[in-house]
Amino acid sequence: MKRLSEQLNLPVEIAAKKILGAVIERSVNGHVLRARIVEVEAYHQSDAASHSVTGPSGRAKTMFESAGKLYVYLSYGIHFCCNITVGKLGEGAGVLIRAVEPLAGESIMMINRRGISGRNITNGPGKVGQALGIDRTFDGHDLEQAPIKLFLDDQLPDDEIVQSTRVGISKAVDTPWRFYIKHNPYVSKL
DNA sequence: GATAAGATTAACT
DNA sequence: GTTAATCTTATCC
Structure with a gap:
């Protein structure tokens, strides 16, 4: 297995399609939570909607690290959202995890989500962070190390991927950098 | 030093 | 459909 930093040293929209369908594994208190990434969005420093547009200052500095790191930011003061950095060192690029499908440890995720279950458990970026117990202390975490790991699989065939515009932004709204599994x-x- | 806006969610009416 | 919750950065005094 090649290093993540090599596998994800790609243009953001290519890396986003590669991350779609990948599996993220989170260990906590002897339990293993596993989930498949089913929805992502790409962000880049050349993109007005990205946190990294203002340069490697403040919260977005992690996006300028080499690929395969975790960038966690606080959304609306309440929600923790998870990104995977891509591209090369010094390039402010990342892929936001918008939704995942639980594969293992769903009962733990349910506890983290205060009893909410069913498909509402992880179908949104803030919900993913809460279900997996990720907060800002994991900002900059290397996704080849415990307790949070990323496993890339073969890229999904194009006919399983839907490409569209991103959600919840007010700038660069026409950039079609959202990808999800059909x-x-x-x-x-949808 | 102060203020406005934001890659959102859940609980209301 | 509307609104409150709540904190960080950027942009202006």
Whole structure:
């Protein structure tokens, strides 16, 4: 297995398609939570909607690290959202995890989500962070190390991927950098 | 030093 | 459909 930093040293929209369908594994208190990434969005420093547009200052500095790191930011003061950095060192690029499909440890995720279950458990970026117990202390974490690991699989065939515009932004709204898996109930918005 | 806006969610009416 | 919750950065005094 090649290093993540090599595998994800790609243009953001290519890396986003590669991360779609990958599996993220989170260990906590002897339990293993595993989930498949079913919805992502790409962000880049050349993109007005990205946190990294202002340069490697403040919260987005992690996006300028080499690929395969975790960038966690606080959304609306309440929600923790998870990104995977891509591209090369010094390039402010990342892929936001918008939704995942639980594969293992769903009962633990349910506890983290205060009893909410069903497809509402992880069908949104803030929900993913909460279900997996990720907060800002994991900002900059290397995704080849415990307790949070990323496993890339073969890229999905194009006919399983839907490409569209991003959600919840007010700038660069026409940039089609949102990717999700067809016919998956955990995708936040179809 | 102060203020406005934001890659959102859940609980209301 | 509307609104409150709540904190960080950027942008202006």
